[in-house]
Amino acid sequence: MATVKLWSDAEAATDPRIGAVFADIRATRGSDFINNFWRGLANDPALLERTWSVLKTVMGPGTLDPLTKELVYIAVSIANGCPYCIHSHTAAARAKGLTDAQHGEFLAVVGMANQTNALVNGMQIPVDPAFRVEEGP
Numbered sequence: 001m002a003t004v005k006l007w008s009d010a011e012a013a014t015d016p017r018i019g020a021v022f023a024d025i026r027a028t029r030g031s032d033f034i035n036n037f038w039r040g041l042a043n044d045p046a047l048l049e050r051t052w053s054v055l056k057t058v059m060g061p062g063t064l065d066p067l068t069k070e071l072v073y074i075a076v077s078i079a080n081g082c083p084y085c086i087h088s089h090t091a092a093a094r095a096k097g098l099t100d101a102q103h104g105e106f107l108a109v110v111g112m113a114n115q116t117n118a119l120v121n122g123m124q125i126p127v128d129p130a131f132r133v134e135e136g137p
Helices: 016-029 036-041 045-059 066-080 083-095 100-123
Strands: none
Touching: 016 036, 016 045, 036 045, 036 083, 045 066, 066 083, 066 100, 083 100
């Protein structure tokens, strides 16, 4: 159960700031669906606007393809233990073409990274000089 009110479409329509963000989410995503994350953020219109603006920029067109961005988002969500984000971004990745085989391989990589990260952190292995990016003159 949410710890904040989840704004309905009717309630969002009463606040021009919230209504504008919800409309932009729909237009950007080409869908009428507004998920509960945005409905919860509507309790603070400034936070809603700021978060949507930054997310739209970061997840929008760039040098990384959309599926790669979703996979990174899922990996970080797994590391942070956020079931909501794991589910929502897995759905987004599937919509961008993620197959079952790719998903399984991706989860194997995430699991391996978690294991080796724990080992190297536990042993406090120093970073090899060949891996360091040295500062320029």
